[in-house]
Amino acid sequence: MKRSELREHIFKLLFGVEFREDADFTEQTGTYVREIEGADEKEQEYIQTKVQRIADRIQEIDELINTHTKGWKTSRMNKVDLTILRLAVYEMKWDDSVPVGVAINEAVELAKKYSSDDGPAFVNGVLAKLAD
Known part of the structure; x- marks a missing residue:
């Protein structure tokens, strides 16, 4: 299973x-x-642990x-974008x-794949600030 597939399962969970x-x-x-x-034991453990x-x-x-973020605290964000950000921030840090x-x-x-039309740009913008 590809890492992107594993990541998608992690996102869903x-x-x-x-x-x-x-x-x-x-x-x-x-x-x-x-x-x-199609997930073997190692992949199942990877997902669950992460x-x-x-x-x-x-x-x-x-x-x-x-x-x-300015004007978009986690309490106001849509849950899809927030979940994606949480996963990415964990991986980055x-x-x-x-x-x-x-x-x-x-x-x-x-x-x-999962957010609104504005989601990819929003996620990218927040993560770009975190990457600096």
């Missing part, structure tokens, strides 16, 4: 953070990961996002295996 209790989230993450068609690491840092990630440029590009691609 992270989207649920806003809508589930911690215990439910952990259980549902495990169920979702086990049912990914989702948990990002979820553990959401407050810190949101603070970073809030310091680099704490995942040494993902180059910053790749994290930004993959975030923009997710925004093209």
Whole structure:
């Protein structure tokens, strides 16, 4: 499975953070990961581990996002863009295996697929400020 496919599954799982209790989230993450068609054990573990690491840092990630946006605090952002930003910020700041440029590009691609027409430009703009 390609990294972009793994990232898309991580995005889908992270989207649920806003809508589930911690215990439910952990259980549902495990169920979702086990049912990914074509994912081997290593890929399932990668997805689950990365989702948990990002979820553990959401407050810190949101603070970073809030310091680099004007007029668009995380509480006002649409949840798709916020989830994409959280994933990308984690990769940019704490995942040494993902180059910053790749994290930004993959975030923009997710925004093209899942966000509004304005989403890719918004995501790119926020991440560009964070990359400086």
